[in-house]
Amino acid sequence: MNQETKLKLLKQIILISAAFCILVAFLLIVNFWQMKKSNPLESQTIEALVQRLAVDDNNEELRKEIRSFDLLARKAYFTSAWQVKTGAYLLFFGGVVLALALKIRTDIQRKIEPPETITDDPMMNKFVSHRWLLVTGGLVFTLALLSAFLSNDYLKSYDPGQFVDTETSSQTETIEVIPIVESVATEKGDSAILSNAVEPVPQAVAETGGAPDTPKTVVKLAKAEDFKKNQSTFRGFLGQGISFHKNIPTNWDGSSGTNVKWKISLSKPGYNTPVIWGDKLFIAGADKTSRVVSCYNRHTGKLLWEKEADNIPGSPATPPKTTDDTGLAAPTMTVDGNCVYALFGTGDLIAFDLDGNRIWAKNLGVPANHYGHSSSLITWNGKIVVQYDTAKGGRMIAINTANGDFIWDIPRANKVSWSSPTLLESKGKMLIITSADPNVIANDLETGAEVWKSPVMSGEVAPSPGVFNNIIFVSNEYAKTVALDAENGGKVIWETDEYLSEVASPVAINGLLFLATSYGVLVCYDAMTGENVWEKEFSSGFYSSPMIAENKVYIIDMSGVMHIIKADRTGTIVKEPELGEAAFALPVFADGKIYLRGKSSLYCIGE
């Protein structure tokens, strides 16, 4: 073989082995990148399934599914590991061949190279270098400055005590804040707590060195009668579903405009029910891009203000996934005359005063909830009560209305739920009653302490508890309807599985319990015995809950027909006016008026 052919051959070997090495390296990188992207070890599918298993831990099918997914992930992982290993050996082998060929070729070709002539002009070099140094220095310092604008100093948004939980807060010294309470005219039949409205609340304020007798903030709290005057919470006064308003219209037609005082279309979707304080009506809406609270003049329908709930520390950059029938603005807001409080599916809790000034905001932690968080807020005695049952554990939370601080925050063993708290005064205490899988729990509003619990519920609980004379009614589809004795540790009084509610919450008055199902049955039980008094079937189902006003049951079905029925043993249908659009929110009452949220519009109805 002469020199020429040798060189030719070597060139070919070099080309082929180099191509081979590049190909293998490329495949290795692709493999690495794929593994990084799919990362079988942290499969989201498995995680989601495991989460489901946490809710439903007897599901053998699910277990099997998880196991097979796990096996698949392991297989993917080890196959890729094998590929990497084999690839590495191939690369090594190719590299050796390439290097040998290169070496032999260089040896053959070696000759003395004459020194290059100097073409570099040192002056010019230095001049160009000085420019590039200017660029480098400028770039580094500009980047540093830029980072100052782009990075977020979370430490500044921290207020001390933000993370104090119950155990630690009991150790912190607290100052009693005495709210100014005006003397209250006791209403007949009102009990002690209700008539004193809202006793001075000791609001926990972490000791900051101030004299112990100077209150930090003095908040004027609303009285019980104010709450009765305004449907300020989901299901009205104490969340019990009963309105105290008079002259409620019974006749309207949304599409022709009969008795429609005004109608406005809403900028953002939401399943929350509007709330009212005085002349103002508040409503929340949210989509993926933003979350807003809007305030309208309830007499004219004029938009007074609309504010975004944004820039909240801890709020997720992308909102959690929710289903279309829940969305990010399912929880109903609550208003107490000082502020309106809104909670969104992102876990953002925000307070605006009635003029739309933002007072405080915080994130409660993004709720792990496969439909979306929907439990509504309720406020009483300077506290906002939040039922925060998520797939990662349940919490009952009381938040200081004045500053958004946690008053107490108690973990609980309940699974994720969608129901809202109901308040009930029992034995001189204001109790928070909540229904979730597996426990119906009564917590003391003041301390958060669990007063009793009753393990009677199961499944994905959405209906909130109803109340009549210290009897509590809970219901859920695929579970049962149960009446519990609130004064007797939550003892079961009666139960039935004849009709079960999926979403609508039961309401009780006059010794009768009304329950609506998602397949269109409204049933009336004797509240004491559970005896079926009457039942009516309608063509459309109920997601909205029955409300009682002027001794009539008002319940709007999913097609937008309001069924107005006497709340007595006859169950006479009074009227069935139509809204003309789908409806899921509850009717909101004010004297002589009724406000209805349709799927996209808000109606004010008055005769």
Add this chain to the structure above:
Amino acid sequence: MKNIGHKIVFLSFFVLILVQANAQRFPKPEFESGYEQPSPTTPEPRSNALEYLDVLILFASLSLASWLVIKRRSRRGVLWLSIFTLLYFGFYREGCICSVGSIQNITLALFDPVYKISITVLIFFLLPLVFALFFGRTFCAGACPLGAIQDILVFRPVSIPVWVRKALGFIPYLYLGLAVLYAATGTDFIICRYDPFVGFFRMDGPYTMIIIGIALLLLGLFFARPYCRVFCPYGVLLNWMSRFSKYHMTITPAECISCKLCEPSCPFDAIEIPVSEKVRTQKVLRQNLKRFSLYALLIPVWMFIGGYAVSSSHVLLSKAHQDVYLSELLIAHPELKSDTKNLDIKAFLESGKTFDELVANASLIRAKFKSGGWFLGGFLGLVIGIMIMNQFVFRTKTIYEPHKGDCFSCGRCMDYCPVVKLK
């Protein structure tokens, strides 16, 4: 080309480590049968005697390197020495103890009164600098494992344009400054955390670290000793010292005859070529002087801008501190506050500290970064100011010489010189 064989062996070796590092990443199974995972044990510290042995070996290698390159003028000798260093300080001592990283121990000792520095670390920091002050960077030639692993893999070095080298030459100062800032605030030892080759020495390491290491070594086939030239923070100090070295190695054993033969020999572009008088006219000289004075006057401005800029980036810079990171994580995601699956949070919860304390400490650290940022930025401004100013300084030069600051004293150029020393 001579060492192609072991170059390939090394390369394949890295790939295998990569595979190895990958294979260990599978999470341990969760046992339901009650099996208890054995708890990890902490290895014993190295005995004093062995530590002194390290010091001794460092001293011996430095002396030997200096002797080999200055007296014996043997490139081959230096090569074998660097292979020994690679094996001993690299693979046997697993890249730790290391002069490059010792900067951080020294800094921390200066700023944290509680932190005690061992005499060995101090010697490891000082000895190479002292040698550099007399003999040039012989440490880089034969006693630094990081330098050795790159030096062995110099394959087809290409010459890098001056302006690129100058611009990249700022990075080591930046790295040094950041390393000092992070060590002084007790945040992190970034030189160690981002040491690209320690993964090879320990045959284990995070995937990205190994990838970066391999990338650097591959780059080093053409851009010789990339870590030394573009990153090494210790190199900055060695460079300063070496500029004063009296006995620095020379290319020629006797008189340089300007034959130009050595010109392409340095893979690191460290040879300075003669600059003749005639390039400079009076006009150019005047212009240069003007520029020189202008840039000299601008140095304080650079320092102020630098100080202001770096200090205002303190929010970003301080995020690397564990307490700051954890505080911000929890403020941003309060739902994690009892998430024991997150090891950082678990450790914090077990420490018994309150969240208020954590945030208070984080704020303190952040404040330190703010004031430290002024020093770091001022220093960087000074460096860039001087570097720019220096571009208008010309010294006449008649012979081929290594740049005392940049030369690694590897000895390659010596073999190219045809001049023989007459006995």
